[in-house]
Amino acid sequence: MKTLYQQIDIFNDVPAQSYKQNRINQLSARSGTFTDNIKLPVHRWFKYSAGFSAEWAEQLILKHTTSSPIIVLDPFAGSGTTLLSADKAGAISYGYESHPFVYHIASAKLLWHLDEYEFMELANTVLETAKELSVKLKPPENIPPLLLKCYTSDSLLGLFSLRDAFNNIVTLQQSQGRSAYYDLVWLTITAILRPCSHVGTAQWQYILPNKRKANTLDPFEAYKAKIYEISSDMIFAKHAGFVKSATMYPHDAREQGLLKKASVDLVLTSPPYPNNYDYADATRLEMTFWGEINSWGDLQHAVRRFIIRSSSQHSAAERLQLDQLLADQFVSPIVSELSEVCNDLAEIRLTKGGKKTYHTMVAAYFCDLAKVFLALRPICKTGSTVCFVIGDSAPYGVYVPAEDWLGRLAVSAGFKSFSFEKLRDRNIKWKNRKHRVPLHEGRLWIEG
Ligand SMILES: C[S@@+](CC[C@H](N)C(=O)[O-])C[C@H]1O[C@@H](n2cnc3c(N)ncnc32)[C@H](O)[C@@H]1O
Structure with missing residues (x-):
């Protein structure tokens, strides 16, 4: 009788116990050095732009930790970097993420504490069912054009087999209640979608159908390798003394009232920047694959309406009016400078082919962030620390x-003071455009 390790045939004949020790040793060696999040256990399960390093987050949490565990909040939790770092540092943490798909990803990553053997068993059942399905599966009709652009028919067959096997098993088991292990298997499939595509699918942010990748993975092999990675990290996290205490909420950071008043010691986050990055578009491939959307047009309803208005697609879809936005009490502390910038943008857009709605995007962005500070103030303790990793921007060359x-909006919401620590210069998003405005990125420190 083969062990489960041998059934998922990326393993050879070594007994299960030795695998465990091997995997712990390998990961221990690696995590002693300063590493990108994408190489760190658990963080690496899904590639998402975190905004800051997990190791820095952990150090900051430890620095604020006194004798008892502190309470950390990330109101823009994304893929969960802060929360995982808090689990590693032994802090109690909460995360808000209002993008439904990203919330699902982060929630699955926070399941590192589950039993790795049970996860592998379920993942392997899905694989075996998928193999059977792949022999008889006919290509479905009406495959969304994005999937046809991103995959060969063989890759699509493998991926659809995994998806359908997963869905069939979930449906069969539904009467018993869907266990958290399904979310881990869902993440396993979700995380291999980009590596299995032969076209440019850089996470940040566009799909480039004309760009060819050097390495494309076979879906079943990629799936097995991901099971190996996830189960290794589950073993490692427990061995390394992670403490499971993080909680994610599908909550909108602009809304009041989820945590207790004066309960948070440290807010550590990276919000969307006012730089036209469209978080909804960032998961278009994955959401299309799972049938959550059919096309780009569905993103407004499925995602954008829940998130900060930081992209011109968003402000255009909402048909925002600049006058109304500028009259909003939330932006009153910065209204004269904001009006100047937005009015400039309103004029410049008329001279541009794309006529992008950066003028309303910028105004809406600061209205939204003002609401976030107002929602944070009551739940932060007096003397707490708030750190926003943030970058500036220059749409159409307007700084x-x-x-x-943001610092001034925070102070007007009742925080004591702010300062900015510059980390790096940048001009990435706009570098192919005509302007040469120098940009930077850094940490906005706000005193609670
Ligand atoms: C820069 S990313 C944060 C990345 C995060 N540090 C990580 O570890 O992945 C900003 C996140 O804020 C989320 N977001 C945008 N608007 C939001 C809102 N109103 N409430 C909560 N989250 C929001 C976006 O979906 C995105 O995932």
């Missing part, structure tokens, strides 16, 4: 001093 305006 938007994000950290200064």
